Amino acid sequence: MPRVQRTGPRRMSGLVDRLLGVPAWVVLVVVGLLVFAEDALFVGFVLPGETAAVLGGVAARLGHVPLSGVLAVVIAAAIVGDTMGYEIGRHFGPRILAFPVLQKHQRRLEDAQGFLASRGGPAVFLARWVAFLRAVMPALAGTLKMRYPVFLAFNAAGGLAWGAVVVLIGYLAGESYARVEKLVGRGSALAVAAVIVLALVVRHVRRRHVEAASTVHVSQE
Numbered sequence: 001m002p003r004v005q006r007t008g009p010r011r012m013s014g015l016v017d018r019l020l021g022v023p024a025w026v027v028l029v030v031v032g033l034l035v036f037a038e039d040a041l042f043v044g045f046v047l048p049g050e051t052a053a054v055l056g057g058v059a060a061r062l063g064h065v066p067l068s069g070v071l072a073v074v075i076a077a078a079i080v081g082d083t084m085g086y087e088i089g090r091h092f093g094p095r096i097l098a099f100p101v102l103q104k105h106q107r108r109l110e111d112a113q114g115f116l117a118s119r120g121g122p123a124v125f126l127a128r129w130v131a132f133l134r135a136v137m138p139a140l141a142g143t144l145k146m147r148y149p150v151f152l153a154f155n156a157a158g159g160l161a162w163g164a165v166v167v168l169i170g171y172l173a174g175e176s177y178a179r180v181e182k183l184v185g186r187g188s189a190l191a192v193a194a195v196i197v198l199a200l201v202v203r204h205v206r207r208r209h210v211e212a213a214s215t216v217h218v219s220q221e
Contacts, residue, residue, distance in 0.1 A: 024065040028073050031056040035077035035163075039138050040084035049078070050131060050166055057170020067171055074167050078128070078159035082138040086151055089142025096139050108132060109140075116140055121154035128158035 031052045038049035053074045060067040089096055096102070102109060112133055116123045124141055127133035141151050 024059075024069075027056065027059050027065050028069055031070065032073040032077040035074050036081035036084070038135055039078070039081035040088065049081075049134070053163065053166040054170035054173070057167040057172075058174060060167070061171045061174045067167075070167050070171075071164060075160055075163035078163050079156050082124075082155045082159060083152070085138030086142040086146075086148070086155070089139030090145065091142070093143045096143065102136070105132065109136065112136060113140055113144070116144060116146075120146070121150045124151060124154040125158040125161075128162040 034052035035049035053070075056065070056070040056074060057067075059065045060070045097109065112127070116127075116137065119126075124137055124146075127137035138151075138155070
């Protein structure tokens with residue numbers, strides 16, 4: 001394969017330089033493994049799969065790997081990784097939540113469990129857009145015994161949408177990937193945070209309504 005020409009007003013980072021220095025198939029394997037491991041093995045606490053997917057898009061923009069190959073690998077790895085995380089949560093349950101790395105985020109885990117319990121499948125889809133939720137939501141879904149067909153439907157939809165969007169953003173951003181990747185992560189976090197807050201408010205209002213109705217019913221008896 002001919003050497004990729006790397007020109008432009010900005011100097012490429014050392015990470016992208018190294019990425020372009022290895023064979024294309026290695027790039028696809030590494031990107032796929034990182035996206036897979038983020039959900040299946042909680043690697044997202046160290047290196048978000050979102051970064052790997054963006055870099056895969058950058059490599060495609062620079063002609064080092066085919067865009068179709070990056071899209072296929074990232075989407076498949078996202079869906080399969082989530083499925084593995086679900087199975088781990090379903091079989092090992094609370095033991096997973098007792099991991100020291102997760103104990104440091106106990107409050108966020110409780111919020112994620114509440115969000116999943118109240119919203120079900122849509123929570124799985126929305127979790128795909130936030131690094132922390134992306135790493136833990138599949139295992140939480142398995143722990144809470146969500147029906148697998150429901151999980152799979154929203155997992156597949158989330159993996160397809162997230163994989164396509166993030167890879168294409170990396171592809172369109174080119175050498176500006178670092179700035180764009182940060183903006184994508186921040187914007188996704190804010191959007192999902194707003195949805196979570198709204199869901200919690202609705203849940204609280206509905207609970208108060210049920211309690212009030214129960215009180216009235218008891219008093220009438």
